[in-house]
Amino acid sequence: METVPKATVRMNSKKTGSEAGEDALIARIRRALPSRPGAQLRTGIGDDAAVIRPARWREWVVSSDALIEDVHFVAGAQPPESVGYKALARAISDLSAMGARPRFFLLNLALPRERIGRWLDECLQGMAKAARRFGMTLAGGDTARSRTIALNLTVLGEIAPGRAILRSGARPGDRIFVTGELGAAQLGLEIVLRGLAGQSRWRELLAAHNYPEPPIVLGQWLARRGLASSMMDLSDGLSTDLTRLCKASGVGARIQASRLPMVKVPRALAERGVEALPLALHGGEDYQLLFTVPARLAGRVPVKHDGVAIAEIGEIVRGRGIELLAKDGKSGRLAAEGWDHFGGRA
């Protein structure tokens, strides 16, 4: 029970030279990603920890998220650039969901030796793309060798005091909104799963799966205006995430299938059994926003903001659970059927 296979133990006093390995890798990461210290980031990557001076009258919003090989992605099936982009974008989505402005991130990178070359370069390029797009500066992190790839991202954002939008604020009568096209990321994954990702005709539909775009400008706008009573991001599918929001708020919800902004499924895929409604209800990884607005303020929510479509899909009700009003007028209970890492099988 106490015997350790020597080969797998961390500490082994091998001659290495600090120039060669880890330090060189850190220098490479530093060059690839925006990481220049500034007025607020006083000490960035390269020291034991980052030192950040808070802006006056700002609260910090902090979240941490992992992207793991063979759990969240398959290295041979997903372009490395997308892996890097997505790892950061989905972490940023948690800031977006609070209404915060993204600022700094830390990257913990665990890699097998064979991924240190070209794969890592492309992965970092994708991450740099997301960093620039969402205004993030690398502030620190860690590297380690491991059997599988794991990217752990910690993101820090800023918000005016008391303005963060929580999951727990939904009240009966509030209107329910979602952004974007529900199921778009899952549709991209279905294309990959069917071995069709190589065909150029589907390329455009893969974007939502490979390069999600959390609507951070809208999130901040909602927080500034004080319009939303509750908010979260759609990461595990509407049915699961709305169930979570309702549970946190102690309420139920009624949504209308006819109002769901569903992704359009091309006929060739529909013929292969891909249906829009299940994608929209249960498909994950859209990284769009789900939020509620008190009825008297609902008219102030535009149908589009900063290029992002916004749709009212139902309302918050007393009680528990989600009622789905189908297009034929029938209604039924909607069960949480999105992804759950530790749930049992159906």
Added chain:
Amino acid sequence: METVPKATVRMNSKKTGSEAGEDALIARIRRALPSRPGAQLRTGIGDDAAVIRPARWREWVVSSDALIEDVHFVAGAQPPESVGYKALARAISDLSAMGARPRFFLLNLALPRERIGRWLDECLQGMAKAARRFGMTLAGGDTARSRTIALNLTVLGEIAPGRAILRSGARPGDRIFVTGELGAAQLGLEIVLRGLAGQSRWRELLAAHNYPEPPIVLGQWLARRGLASSMMDLSDGLSTDLTRLCKASGVGARIQASRLPMVKVPRALAERGVEALPLALHGGEDYQLLFTVPARLAGRVPVKHDGVAIAEIGEIVRGRGIELLAKDGKSGRLAAEGWDHFGGRA
């Protein structure tokens, strides 16, 4: 190239119910670890992100660190309680190394299904022990299933503006200090590697390996007094870490073997080839402090502070590299021979 084995893909719309799996696991983590929101932690675990109100006149110190199965520890060989304790303690060591006061942490937990039961309970107990000992509150995180255990810890600390002690401030003439007994953690590991960890006579010597104690009170004291010109923690061995500090400061160092506070190696282990000097020079994971003090202030550094022994081991010099003055009066270059994740083999 674009085909994905279905079984390994994250998003698969399996029926799960948000009550059962991940949410229940998060609730368990929440109960096990100190996680109550307070005046500063306005929103903790359970929402998309944590919301933290900065104290007035404080900067934030942030670091992120991973503890990975078969890289940093072997699950069958290390008590789960120690894994949890150590994961947090080594992350805190990075805050200690800046002189910061530990405050909040985020935990990204990746686990195989078979570790969710008793193993996780004991791991969380160990982490709770470290959290209470070092005054940390859990603010958020993430859970995912994976083939091997990975604990990613992000830690946040506070410090007065401009007081953080960096690696880059060492100047020629500065005196070099270390805390604790160098090589103590490595000695513990050597006992494990020799299959002796089960023998009760060595139990006490395992503590430094299993339950490191970063000297956070001393770190804060040095920062408050403005005594140290540079500082870092000893995580990868003195030879490697001092090389890093010197490189960051653009200086060299001269240290005396006779002054190193070396761990005492029991005769029975010495007979098995365990030597104190290599342990002290290259052994990692001590999580003690390495710092420099301008010569005119060196007299103000006590030999002990808050129960932690402090030893002066040499001085910073112009140039590059480390010169080791041996006990016999001879001197030689000391190469960085501590642990490097991505370094080549000797």
